[in-house]
Amino acid sequence: YKGTWREDMFDEAHDVDNHPYFQTKHESERVVREECDRPWRVYRPGIVVGHSETGEMDKVDGPYYFFKLLQKLRAALPEWFPIAGPEGGKTTMVPVDFVAKAMDHIAHLPDSELPGGTFHLVDPEPMSVGQALNTFAKAAHAPQFAMRIDQNLLNVVPPQVRAGLNAVPTVKKIRNQIYHDLGIPPEAMEVRDFNCTFDARDTQRALSGTGIAVPPLDTYAPALWDYWERNLDPDLFRDRSLKTAIHGKKVLITGASSGIGAQTAVSIGESGGEVILVSRTREKLDEVAEKVERAGGTAHVHPADLSDLEDIERMAQEVIEEHGGVDILINNAGRSIRRSVARSYDRFHDYERTMQLNYFGALKLIMALLPGMRERKSGHIINVSSIGVQTNTPRFSAYVASKSALDAFSRCAAPECVADNVKFTTIYMPLVRTPMIAPTDMYKAFPTLTPEEAALMLCDAMIDKPKRKASRLGTFGEVLYSVSPKTVDLVLNQAYNLFPDSSAAKGKKKKGEEAGKGELTDGAPPVADEEMSTEAVAMAYLLKGVHF
Template sequence: MSYFVTGATGFIGRHLVQELVDRREGEIFVLCRASSLPRLEALRARWGSSRVTPVIGDLGEPGLGVDPAWVAAHAGEIDHVVHLAAIYDMTADDETNEVLNVGGTRGAVELAAALRAGCFHQVSSVAAAGEHRGTFDETMFDVGQKLPSPYHRTKFESERIVREEATAAGVPWRVYRPAIVVGHSETGAMDKVDGPYYFFPVLKLLRDRLPAWLPLVGVDLGETNVVPVDYVASAIDHLAHLPGRDGETFHLVNPEPQPTVETINLFCRAAGAPQLATPSAPLPVPGPLRPGRLLNALVRQRPAQAVLDQTLGRLGIPAEVLAHTSFNAVFDSRRTEQALAGSGIAVPDLEGYARTLWGYWEENLDPATGRDPRVRAALAGKHVVITGASSGIGQVTALKVAQAGGVPVLVARGKDKLEETKATIELRGGTAHVYPCDLSDLDAIDTLCEQIVTELPGVDFVVNNAGRSIRRSLRLSQDRFHDFERTMQLNYFGAIRLVMGLMPAMQRQKSGHVVNISSIGVQTNPPRFSAYVASKSALDAWSNVVASEVVGNGITFTNIHMPLVRTPMIAPTKLYDRFPTISPAQAADTVITAMVDRPHEINTLLGNVGAVAHTLAPKLAFRVLNLAYHVFPDSAAAKGQTVEAGTRESEQIMLARVFKGVHW
């Protein structure tokens, strides 16, 4: 079995090639422009297979520009030609759509015919249905539907070419129509802004400016349809290899139409933003008068588009996208569901992975850091040493530093994860350095500092992010003094050893800034965190004293009293799964603020209230904390159990929401 795939470096393409590598035998030829070979080589390393072979060509050339000698040598040997290469962009102009979507498909069909391929697989789109109203099933194609944009038209014309020209050339074909494709349902991985992602900056803005409990007035925006890329890739792989299905079309859609407002609200919940409340109409509204359809009709008018470009357009939402927020058609996918029966391949519920999609966008695709001129001015070209950079706050901080033109210096124990982060940064055009180090080993830190000072031109920032948290009451710690020793070793001794090792270099350059990721616990003193809070308090105190000694040399410190963050460090405490937390990206944004503004401290309102309470009314504060001590149980790990105990869930959630961000 052998394959020829176009668009293998694209979003759906690279996931499909991974499916072929993992599940199928035989060589996989992928179309690639000469200029894209470095990108393909990076992907080949990720695919982990020597069976993927590049074939130089060009989507805009007849026969895809593949060397005739190569075609002659492989004629009759290619079982499947999978055509994914196209432009999937509602904002692209007519000429671009015509060249890439229509011309590219014609060239791919010509190549398949020359290769005498066993089957031609066209990855189309539900956009081919245009503005058809009502059910659009998998047997339907040209039913006189209106095609409102260049994207819709070229998707329709591409299908027509396959149906007519592939048939005329004697090449069997199959067509796949995905709905709006979003990121991977398990990892959230996505490489572009499309579909619902256009609206994510607005959701972030709402989250940062308004309380999550505030309802916003919405209108009925009709129905949409989104599917994750892993479902699309798995389904295409399975359907392409079923016998006797040539000449058929498959809808890769969610079988249940998804109301657009409900979809938006799922992402609002994931972001922690206010949700839309849609008032119910007292009487049924005729289809043409539904708010969603009226809105879509309005935003397609030139005056409205001009206004939108100057308003929402500045937030990254093109007017063309607003005009197509919902589908008129309902896509029948019964043929596809029957074909996939028994394979284990099905569309996952968006509610189950919306947070995953949001988290990946916030950590990897949100462009806000790189677009901020103050951030770029402060970080561009600067070397930023970040500990704990293999995951969580440290990893996201590294990505944001690189986005602003800075050079992250990645430090953690696991070299492999650091190399992955470095590869991601370099793939996006940035620069990073990797320095594996066990930060609980003081001698290893000394070696690390020598390497950094010797190999790098300077050290502009140090972010002490690596840390260890232990949640265990004193009564369960009597025979575990090592908990206090190892927490202090990493959170305090390791952190100050690193700063002391890099301090001479910063003093020589007369500049430097140290950011310590401390904890809200230093201000609020929550029970069961005596080891953790003591280590963070020690780092705070040390930094405050040293700051007064070195400020004359241009070296400053910021202590961030971070609230509870949803990171791998808190994952073992299952109790926190139900707690309000901030995301690693929100925490990383705070770190960026610390580097740009260089304040002495960054605190939350609740943290400040806790500190004042301990000063003005310490007895009352300890009574409240003692109440929390009895409401929240020790963790299963602290008790040596496998299941976490606790029956006072309603009280726990109430306290967690009132004292949002505190580690209980």
């Protein structure tokens, strides 16, 4: 109904037959009105949410359907980051304790004191959908909708045209996938542009002087959010164990001899999984395999030089012949080079070597194992990328370019494999304290993830199979670059000036380093890396996880 719906209105309702829930409510009230020969009272509450003091609720309805979206936004972006969203129509929410108190009071009033028999238990000052979402976003410490789009702008397409488009199978599939990703049932979107307001004058007269009233949403939204997140979040009732996710599956990890790869292998072993370990050195792989088996898993060792395409082909065929293929491939091996472009003019081989391992090596392994996954109609490819791909950090042009290439390949290949149930996940890994960053002395003062924390990101990826997994800072960097790339350039130029080239990048031996073991020597006396300034340390902690 469009307009104001009074408490004495009933037959004016229309289109209730299109919604089973509304139809049953409407017809049950009709039965009372037409067949009950005793005094009756009908209560029409708005969207009933949890207790205004405890947040307690035994069902999910109305705004709760959007809580998963707010949770995803909180995980992806900083709380202060402004985003756009719908303004929507008016929505009236009432806490369950208000409904109970109002019904209890009205039920005990004599008929002579009642202005009517039907009572709207609603908020007399309803919020728009956008205002309500912002109130819950604040309670959830999630980004708020700073720009809310008027519903009239969203509804420029005539209803008949929208209905026709939504009936197209492809459109319906895309729409349902978006709702699924956001955790919103399609039915919940029906009230986005609700155009009816509820007059509640009879209820207000009946409750006058009692102190029974709908409290402002911002006074109890935190309680609703906290109770939902602790007790009603659907993820609480979903088996998110790594043991279930990898049961009966073979997981191949490259770069498994140390750092992130080794810790991920041990985590798989602790969950009773089967892991195939790949890196250059058999002795180190044997040590990791022993840890995996002590933890309760099964480990297989397959040494290979992942910068040698022929050796990768040999190893891949060996794995297929001995194990029948791979269910989960984790491309974790990588080479990082920290050197400015100015110091790379005569070092083109840096770019060739980095691409050879980080892109061509990973790609060769994917191309060898992907056919079996598609044939079995099941597979998961996880590529360990870098936060640098999102933030475009200076001095890492070779490294970031190689990781970006693998990222682009995965985005292009993923749509081709949808029908074969093969998933691609890219993890934009922040800075991790592993042997790969050891040559850069200043990273000793940087805040970093531990290998255990990084391995947890990989384990979560095996469980949830997301398209991408990133830190909030990395995602913010991507968004900011899309909005104002020149601003990002200015910020990163400051970082470029604050964080100097290492002695290795300058082609000088470190103190205590034997001749021939450094990356490049120029005959100069051994030197130590420059110490970071106070400003540099502050920036490193402010932009935690970014490698400069």
